[in-house]
Amino acid sequence: MGELLTKPEVMLWLVPLLPLLGFLVNGFFGKRMPLSTSGAVACISIVMSFGFAVILFTTQIARGQDVATAPWVWMSTGGFNVDFRLLADPLSGLLMLVVTGVGSLIHIYSVGYMGHDKAYWRFFSYLNLFCFAMLMLVLGDSLVLLFLGWEGVGLCSYLLIGFWYTHLPNSNAGIKAFVVNRIGDFGFMLGMFLIFWHFHTLNYGELAASMRDAGSAPILTWACVCLFIGACGKSAQIPLYVWLPDAMAGPTPVSALIHAATMVTAGIYMIARLNFIWVRAEDALTLVAIVGSLTAFFAGTIGLVQRDIKKVLAYSTVSQLGFMFMALGLGAFPVAVFHLFTHAFFKALLFLGSGSVIHSLEHTLGHGNPDSQDLFKMGGLKHKLPLTCATMIVGACGLAGIPLFSGFFSKDAILFAAFERHDALGMIVYSLGLAAAVCTAFYSFRLIGLCFFGKWRGLEAAYAHADESPRSMGLPLLVLAVFAFGAGYLWIPAAFGVHFTPFADLLSPVFAQGQAYLQAAQSRWAMPVEHTAESIGKEWVNMLISSVVAIGVSIFAFSIYSKPAGVERMAKLVADPKSALAVPYRVLLNKFYVDEIYTLVFVRPLQLLSDVLFVIVDVILIDLVMVNGSGLLVEVSSKVARRVQTGNVRHYLFAFAIGMVVLLALFLAVL
Amino acid sequence: MLDPQPVLLLAAALFCIGLYGVLCRTNLVLILMALELMLNAANITLVTFSRYWAGRGLNAENFTHAHTGQFFTLMVMAVAAAEVGVGLAIIVAVFRRRHASEVGAATELKN
Structure with missing residues (x-):
């Protein structure tokens, strides 16, 4: 048994299967178990899974050995064969670590956060199921398995957004997320079909092998565009980002795990995974870069004015995902994964911190009270929640890209990739990215200032009873704060003169084939191999610009929003119809009216069409004609046929004799 | 050599009388008797054909046909007795239960 457990292949199976086991135990028996047991089952299963992931990563993957399980045939029909096989290479191994690691912390946090909830076991079973689906998405070795996980995480996301389903807006938000994701999934499936049509396989290894000598082809561009539609849905990019802000209706740990750290990065993972196809579709990459930078900018501007603490973070997530797509679109695949990695820590930290704030206020304000999330009804909480305040400031520094915090390294690498391109695309992406970085710094420190500094603006009783959260919630905050600060040091920019890039080295085999193709084609999308004095100089300039912007804007925002006078002045400024800020403020507060436009253009006509179809097809055709009609037909015909059955034996005998005569006559006629 | 036609006509007449009796009589005993008539009409045809084949010379085939008719007649008689x-x-x-042997009154099968 012990020997079996040390086999890498067995460990790789256990990583996704342990959360599945936790889900089954909690799902079937959770209702009858005490709270502490069901919490323990969920936490132990994911922590053990994390332990195996760490062992696998340190003993195998970090040493350059991929781990794969023996395949078993999943489906086999004609020319279409799918094997069920898990594969942990550097990319999927890294994400496996993030999913189980951040997942473990958030499970532990939830023990405290969800402690008062009646459906404790249901929450943990969903959370475990989510981890299982996400691990399948990451570890599967073909697009089909990725799609299995893709749909699985979508389902869990739906279930968890609508977790408090007795409140109508929550379940509507769940439905919205599901429907918008289905639109994206449609594109994703078309992309898969196109790839299968062209290559007759959906397995990563086989695809990469058949790509080796291939050039670019229009069908690759189309396939990539279709896949990108799927990524837009799952990773909340324009035009399908609208579900993510609404998804904040779910419990805060869910927002941290699913809607910030892991699930929403599935689109980035998918593109990075298929980089060998994407490098051959430069038009699609251009589209990704432009959509990503537009999303980063527009979501960032919406985040500037939101009142709800979680909505600020939600738009920030959309914006940061935009940054990742920017990097992908510029061909800087490892940089995108790097930002994904650092973002997972600081954004999970910020969400958990906001959860800690909400939790401490809900004692008095009551569960689900919107005031417990309204930044303008907070203030001065640093005295009450010192740990939450300190860790959230670390997270905000990471998000804003303050030098030496993790976000600085990853965001800078993205901006630098655009900065050194010297073409129109690079210019557009760089300027939008820089503008988005300005917004990021502003809303991060606006949030910190409004929440923790200045004076309390809400209900007095709530402030008096606000208390630091239990230890199970404090510990994950501390651990995440360490990573939110330190994760960036895994890839130190060349300009610093220190050659320490374990992150890039680790991932380089995954992107080697694509890079080789780009370099051979002398494409603009190729990443620079050598660092010349000129490129290092440019990197310093870029770093200087973004540091000044980040620090300057952060101090500016903080100085306004951390003082009661500043908050009042801003409130007066945006409320005054004559001021220049009034109109932009209203537009941003209403999120560019995108939801209203979508409602008018898509939702209303669809509802109208469904109403018409409901009356014609459902009520008239199905209910009236087919269901009731067939019933009526039987009733009427049986009324007639019933008369034949008199119960009198002689009548039957007579019919029998007549029948015999007829048969005889027929028989003779044929003869 | 027997001419089967008049005998067969006799059998057919007997059969029709039996059928009429079965359909039109109301008394169960009489129906049973009419049924016997129909069975015996069949018996007559069987015996007639047995005789017919026997009269056509004794080769193996005719021999078999002749005997089949005889055997079936015996069979029908045995079954009729049991019936x-x-x-x-x-x-x-039925009579004990209903104190009448009228067949038209027994329509319980309908329900």
């Missing part, structure tokens, strides 16, 4: 036994028992049971 009369069962039938009379049923009639007695």
